[in-house]
Amino acid sequence: MGKNKFITYENVFDQSTLRGLFKVSSQGYFDEIKSPVKIGKESNVFTVESGDELRIVKVYRTAASFAKMMDYMRADPRYMNVNGSKLTVVYAWAKKEFANLLKARKGGVTVPTPYAVHKNILCMEMIGDSTPAPMLHKRSPDNIELFYKRLRREIKKLYKARLVHTDISEYNILNFNDKPVLIDFSHAVDLRYPGVEKFLMRDINNLVRYFGRFGLDLDADEEYAKIVAK
Numbered sequence: 001m002g003k004n005k006f007i008t009y010e011n012v013f014d015q016s017t018l019r020g021l022f023k024v025s026s027q028g029y030f031d032e033i034k035s036p037v038k039i040g041k042e043s044n045v046f047t048v049e050s051g052d053e054l055r056i057v058k059v060y061r062t063a064a065s066f067a068k069m070m071d072y073m074r075a076d077p078r079y080m081n082v083n084g085s086k087l088t089v090v091y092a093w094a095k096k097e098f099a100n101l102l103k104a105r106k107g108g109v110t111v112p113t114p115y116a117v118h119k120n121i122l123c124m125e126m127i128g129d130s131t132p133a134p135m136l137h138k139r140s141p142d143n144i145e146l147f148y149k150r151l152r153r154e155i156k157k158l159y160k161a162r163l164v165h166t167d168i169s170e171y172n173i174l175n176f177n178d179k180p181v182l183i184d185f186s187h188a189v190d191l192r193y194p195g196v197e198k199f200l201m202r203d204i205n206n207l208v209r210y211f212g213r214f215g216l217d218l219d220a221d222e223e224y225a226k227i228v229a230k
């Protein structure tokens with residue numbers, strides 16, 4: 001099997017990403033790209049097949065949207081460094097999400113199990129049955145109170161694992177059969193991070209706002225105290 005197994009995506013990915021996908025695939029983490037889940041500004045997310053299992057591949061955007069600009073810059077020695085450091089940052093970002101997922105997982109938080117990270121490519125467990133579970137934004141909970149309580153338990157476990165998500169909203173929570181699953185851990189920080197309390201409070205305020213729309217009256221300070229309590 002050659003590199004042209006990803007031929008359909010030739011125009012979606014730059015050469016380096018195509019090589020990366022081929023590498024992760026040949027290491028046995030997946031066989032084929034199945035379908036796009038989200039084409040975004042910072043990343044493109046796909047379902048992939050691994051035997052008869054579906055998984056997720058998240059491809060952080062690097063040169064993809066700037067391919068031409070990058071080709072142009074690469075040719076100019078003044079910009080070699082700019083290009084290099086941009087890639088370094090993106091690769092570090094992907095690695096960070098992998099490490100954060102692993103840490104959360106070890107702390108007993110329900111998150112997608114990360115399988116592999118290579119350059120700007122992250123392969124992980126797909127949350128969902130035969131299709132990816134919807135974002136909370138798309139599917140609100142049937143049982144608001146129970147859903148929130150479960151979510152708070154997850155955030156508390158995450159905190160015990162010394163992590164704060166920092167980007168919690170209805171867009172980064174999946175509703176999997178009325179159970180919350182946090183995703184998108186590239187922004188998550190360790191508790192030692194300066195100002196981490198503010199990030200946690202911001203996460204909580206996002207939830208207070210979201211759940212308030214469904215009539216759940218939460219007090220941000222009280223929720224904060226419950227999460228950080230031993």
Ligand SMILES: Nc1ncnc2c1ncn2[C@@H]1O[C@H](COP(=O)(O)OP(=O)(O)OP(=O)(O)O)[C@@H](O)[C@H]1O
Nearest residue numbers: 038040042043045056112125126127132133184186
């Ligand atoms: N493991 C997963 N299982 C099911 N669906 C997923 C999974 N990971 C991502 N998705 C879907 O893909 C979408 C985008 O994923 P994610 O939030 O991680 O990327 P993003 O918002 O582009 O990230 P970033 O903010 O780092 O650019 C999610 O909203 C969700 O619908």
Ligand SMILES: [Mg+2]
Nearest residue numbers: 171172183184
């Ligand atoms: Mg997201």
